Amino acid sequence: MKSGSLRLRLGLAAAGLIALALALAGIGLTLIFDRVLDARTVDGLDRTAKFIAGQVTLAPDGSLSLPREPADPRYAAPYGGLYWQVEQEEGGGALRSRSLWDRSLGTVPDAPTEPAFGDLSGPDGGRLIAVTRRVTIPGHGGTVQLAVTAAEDRRDLAESRATFLRLLVPSLLALFAALTLAMSLFVRRALSPFRTLRTDLAAIHAGTRARLPETFPEEVRPLVADLNRLLDAQERDLERARTGAGDMAHGLKTPLAVLDALSRRVDGTDPALAAEIAEQAQAMGRQVERTLARARAASGGLRRRACPVAPAAERIVGALKRLPEGEALRWEIAIAGGLGFxxxxxDLTEILGNLLDNARKWAHRRIRVAGRVEAARGLLVLEDDGPGMSEAAIAGIARGRRWDESRPGTGFGIAIARDLAEGAGARMSFGRSDLGGLRVELDWPLPPA
Incomplete structure (x- = not known):
């Protein structure tokens, strides 16, 4: 996929947004988990504090006792992670869990609602989440205010949080992969009208379709309508150009015929003038012929016509074989059946006709025509075993000059063939053939499948 691809850009943008959304979701879920974990821990500690408050008694001597302690063994293990403490508010006696060993817990400051909860320092230096519930119990001669505190080491909560994250991160990564794949499929589906549009445009270039269909989604339909209007307008302009070129050729026929007649009339009295008039008339005729060829070559536009090469080449070779110099030559044709120009x-007939006729005039015994598809391009090669062309002659043809004056038409037809080929989007090059003569190579891009 190319760096400028719209699908790649949308896919990367979607993947980035998905990653950002999942990262924020992960942070949010972690905060929610911490809140829920703290709330559940506070609720459990509050139940423990209520249990202790319900069990604590005041002895006749004013000391506190707890007949039944919480059953969790961590309360009995030194620094076990769970702690409880009962203190008299007036500074009397206190009860502590065995897990506190020789340390004591503070109390959470008063809160508007019971129980009060917050963080305290643990006996081993860690942080505790604690709950303090203040209760009143009857005593001898009155009541006694007690502060019942239950606490849990936050390191135990950190382990639960780590377990949660170990499950959360792979889940978010799997969700990222699934959402990215789904978004990729969505983007591909959303861009499918443009792939269809590309295919239809390729069909127009190939000449198998004249206009774009109107079956596209509503968002793409205005673009399709504009392209169809452009195609129609171009077709009208090209038709006017072809008509104008034909009118020009028709209008010049009579003056050229008059000049030819004048040259014959003065041939007896002034041969030099007659030759000059005839030469200029022929030059004008050639220029008209080349101008018309260029006009035809420029009429392809977007709507290319795919013409099979093999039948046209065989038909032209069959005609050239009947000419005086053609029947003695050996013609070799090897063109792939699916090759289209x-x-x-x-246009193809005139291109091949000019090139093969030129080869017929100069070949000694052999002419070879080969065509194939190579690297998504069409390739057509015409070779003969004649004398070939010099670099200066090739450069002259590019400027519209004739190759050689000793044989009629030599070189000028090649220039016309080059104009027609370039107008169709093909490239023509010349070189030396391994047969010894001229090698003419035509290649052109093939429309996408």
Whole structure:
């Protein structure tokens, strides 16, 4: 996937947002878990404090006693992590769990509602979450105010939190993978109209479709309508251009015919003038022919016509074999059946006709035509065993000059063929063939599948 891909950009943006959302969700869930864990711990400690408050008694000598202690063994183990303490508010006696050993707990400051809860320092230096419930019990001659405190070491809660995180992080990662995959599928589905549009445009380029269908989603339909209007407008403009080029050619036929007649009329009295007039008329005719070829080459536009190469080449070779110099030559044709040229059949016929006719004029015994698909491009190679062309002659053809004046039409038809090929989006190059003569190579990009 390319770096400029819209799908890649949307996918990365979605993955980033999903990751951010899940990170915030993880932080939020951890805070909620801490709150819930603290609340459940406070509730459990408060139940313990109520149990102790219900069990504590005051002896006749004023000392406190607890006939029944909480059953959790951690209250009996030194620094076991669970602690309780009962103190008289007036500074009397106190009871402590065995887990406190020789230490004492403080009390949580008064709160508007019972019980009061908060953090206290533990006997081993750790932090405790504690609950203090202040109760009044009857005593000898009155009542006694007691502060009952129950506490738990926060390190035990930290272990529960670590266990929660060990489960939460892999779950969030799995959810991230699932949501990213789902978003990728969603983005692919959302962009499917553009893939369809690309396929339809490729069909228009290939000439198998004239307009885009109107079956796209509402959001894409205005773009499709504009493209169809552009195609229609281009077709009208190209039709006017073709008509104008045809009118120009028709309008020049009569003046050129008059010039040719004048050259023949003065041939007896002034041969030099007649030759000059005939040469200029022929030059004008060639320029008109090339201008018309360029006009046809420029008429492809977006709507390319895919023309099969093999039938056109066989038809032209069959015609050239009947010419005087063609029947003695050996013609070799090896063109792949699926090879198509991105132009009209008439353009392809004129291109091959000019190139093969030029090869017929110069070949000694052999002409070879090969065509294939190579690296998503169409390739057509025409070779002969004649004398070939020099670099200067090739450069001259690029400027529209004739290759050689000794044979009629030599070189100018190649220039017209190059104009038509370039107008169809093909590239024409010249070189030396392994047969000894000229090698003409045409290659063009193939439309995407």
């Amino acid at each position: 991105p132009g009209d059949e008439g």
